Amino acid sequence: MDPILEAMREDVLDGDQESVEDNVQAALAADIPAGTILTEGLIAAMREVGELFEEGEYFVPEMLIAARAMKGGLQLLKPHLVAADVQPAGRIIAGTVQGDLHDIGKNLVCMMLEGAGFEIIDLGTDVPPEKFVEAAQHEQADIIAMSALLTTTMPNMKHVISALETAELRQSVKVIVGGAPVTQTFAESIGADGYAPDASRATALAQSLLGLA
Amino acid sequence: MNLIDRVIAHPGRMVVPLMGFPGTQLTHSTIWQNEFNARMQFETIAALVDRFKPDAAFFMMDLAVEAGAIGLPVVFPQNESPTVKHHPVHTIADLDQFRAIDVLYDGRVRTYISVMEQMAAALDIIKGAYVIGPFTLAGLMMGATELAIATIERRDLVHAAATLATEVIIPYGQALVAAGADTVCILEPTATFISPHAFDEFSGHYVRQIFEALDTIGILHICGDTQHLIEPMCATGAQGLSLDAPLDFPAAIAQMPEDVVLIGNLDPVRVMTNGSPAEVRAATHKLLEDMAPYPNFILSTGCDLPPETPLDNIAAFMEAGRAT
Ligand code: B1M
Numbered sequence: 001m002d003p004i005l006e007a008m009r010e011d012v013l014d015g016d017q018e019s020v021e022d023n024v025q026a027a028l029a030a031d032i033p034a035g036t037i038l039t040e041g042l043i044a045a046m047r048e049v050g051e052l053f054e055e056g057e058y059f060v061p062e063m064l065i066a067a068r069a070m071k072g073g074l075q076l077l078k079p080h081l082v083a084a085d086v087q088p089a090g091r092i093i094a095g096t097v098q099g100d101l102h103d104i105g106k107n108l109v110c111m112m113l114e115g116a117g118f119e120i121i122d123l124g125t126d127v128p129p130e131k132f133v134e135a136a137q138h139e140q141a142d143i144i145a146m147s148a149l150l151t152t153t154m155p156n157m158k159h160v161i162s163a164l165e166t167a168e169l170r171q172s173v174k175v176i177v178g179g180a181p182v183t184q185t186f187a188e189s190i191g192a193d194g195y196a197p198d199a200s201r202a203t204a205l206a207q208s209l210l211g212l213a
Numbered sequence: 214m215n216l217i218d219r220v221i222a223h224p225g226r227m228v229v230p231l232m233g234f235p236g237t238q239l240t241h242s243t244i245w246q247n248e249f250n251a252r253m254q255f256e257t258i259a260a261l262v263d264r265f266k267p268d269a270a271f272f273m274m275d276l277a278v279e280a281g282a283i284g285l286p287v288v289f290p291q292n293e294s295p296t297v298k299h300h301p302v303h304t305i306a307d308l309d310q311f312r313a314i315d316v317l318y319d320g321r322v323r324t325y326i327s328v329m330e331q332m333a334a335a336l337d338i339i340k341g342a343y344v345i346g347p348f349t350l351a352g353l354m355m356g357a358t359e360l361a362i363a364t365i366e367r368r369d370l371v372h373a374a375a376t377l378a379t380e381v382i383i384p385y386g387q388a389l390v391a392a393g394a395d396t397v398c399i400l401e402p403t404a405t406f407i408s409p410h411a412f413d414e415f416s417g418h419y420v421r422q423i424f425e426a427l428d429t430i431g432i433l434h435i436c437g438d439t440q441h442l443i444e445p446m447c448a449t450g451a452q453g454l455s456l457d458a459p460l461d462f463p464a465a466i467a468q469m470p471e472d473v474v475l476i477g478n479l480d481p482v483r484v485m486t487n488g489s490p491a492e493v494r495a496a497t498h499k500l501l502e503d504m505a506p507y508p509n510f511i512l513s514t515g516c517d518l519p520p521e522t523p524l525d526n527i528a529a530f531m532e533a534g535r536a537t
Pocket residue numbers: 060099100101102103104105106108109144145146147148149150151152176177178179180181195196197198199200202274275276277294295296349352356357358402403404405406436437438457481482515516517519
């Protein structure tokens with residue numbers, strides 16, 4: 001691998017945002033194509049971060065700063081990706097459902113998705129169905145990703161799906177769900193398109209739903 | 214007497230479901246009423262004790278008492294737990310707004326102290342109080358994601374917030390002990406997602422100070438998957454660890470010193486709320502069987518039972534627990 005991309009990978013693993021940004025500049029100056037910097041530098045590093053998390057080497061804080069470093073690099077890369085006509089893998093609207101303030105898991109899922117090249121519109125926590133619908137209308141998203149950590153707020157996922165149906169948007173977006181109490185069976189029962197138990201599998205799920213994997 | 218001595222002296226297994234909210238079904242009250250009215254909450258707890266005869270009773274789990282007392286913005290839904298929605302602390306200077314506050318003058322702090330006084334006067338079982346953990350209170354001040362990142366990048370801010378939290382928790386805990394609490398359980402859920410080393414530095418260190426300042430049996434409760442934290446949790450001086458359903462209990466207790474008591478861990482939602490009484494019985498028997506070799510164990514639930522937990526399931530849990 002190119003030594004600049006190798007250094008970039010290490011910077012992401014260390015969560016060193018400044019250094020990632022410097023190396024993105026260096027890679028661009030060395031005429032490495034933006035698409036290559038994205039997939040072989042940033043995305044590859046985030047995949048490794050996900051693995052380290054699953055193995056219990058990394059914990060939530062380590063993962064959050066790695067993801068932020070990646071995001072810094074991505075920001076710099078964006079205009080070059082646009083110029084080179086590299087499309088995002090897809091647009092995803094994400095949020096924790098109404099009544100629920102747990103956001104750590106949702107944030108990790110967003111960051112891993114972003115690390116895999118998706119564009120994320122994060123609506124935050126305690127998001128009412130109308131907000132999801134409104135965002136789906138305006139953002140032309142491919143996927144709506146919902147998180148719930150409370151048994152009492154899980155039914156709100158169904159409410160979002162119903163609201164999408166009422167707004168005649170259900171056919172145009174995929175819906176994926178997750179969070180500690182959510183299961184595959186529950187996801188099927190509310191008519192979601194998919195469920196993932198953790199952030200890296202959420203990424204794989206989004207890719208497969210959009211025919212990318 | 215230490216917790217381990219009490220547990221060993223107890224005839225049969227101690228059985229202590231973590232229940233408070235389901236009692237609202239007995240007193241036909243809302244969670245909100247119980248959070249503001251000490252008499253109401255005492256009656257709810259007393260009704261649970263009367264109905265199920267557990268070996269210990271705690272007052273209601275409420276992670277927003279200390280947060281509200283120092284002035285964080287708390288929202289109170291009618292029939293759900295109160296929570297903090299906005300997190301105003303971003304710098305050490307932001308902590309100054311809380312320093313002048315004597316939490317013992319707060320209305321809801323006084324409510325919980327009064328609940329404990331009434332429990333102490335009326336109940337002849339072990340009476341337990343809850344306080345929030347220092348890292349979790351820091352998380353309510355700063356927001357959990359910001360706190361997580363700060364454990365790596367702004368350690369001084371995390372220490373300042375946890376120190377302030379400790380200064381708030383100690384006098385409240387002391388007042389609860391003076392009111393008659395036999396044990397104080399520190400609730401530290403936000404520490405589930407940090408490394409063992411970070412736990413020791415940002416939570417364990419302060420939890421130890423709180424236990425040292427309270428002349429009582431100290432219990433530490435962390436929800437979620439805490440397999441990686443068992444060793445540093447034991448190092449806090451906790452006499453008991455109350456741990457959640459994701460944990461393999463025989464594997465967990467094997468890592469603990471014999472004089473620390475493990476408390477848990479029937480799944481509060483999948484089994485206790487969504488299961489049938491027969492499923493509750495089966496899961497309780499299985500847990501008791503798995504834990505049979507260990508004297509330092511109290512049969513309990515992994516976390517607080519939701520308000521809608523069927524009372525028949527609590528009865529099934531008690532019955533199965535007593536059958537040993
Ligand atoms: C779209 O597709 C996808 C795909 C995958 C997705 C996904 C979406 N979203 C998540 N995933 C998945 O990927 C992530 C990464 O791999 C994973 O995300 P997780 O979020 O599961 O994992 C995170 C990386 C780390 N885990 C966490 O961050 C959650 C940890 C535990 C301990 C937890 C915490 C930290 C907190 N809590 Co809360 N809390 C608990 C949790 C215990 C547990 N067993 O989970 C849980 C969720 N809490 C609970 C409760 C009851 C509560 N909490 C509350 C408050 C809090 C804190 C504020 C103290 C804090 C939240 C901080 C924050 N801003 O997020 C209250 C409610 C607040 C509210 N209205 O939301 C309160 C009501 C407590 C109270 N009495 O006040 C319980 C829910 C019970 C239930 N099933 O209904 C609970 C299971 C603890 C327990 N054992 O009882 C996967 O689930």
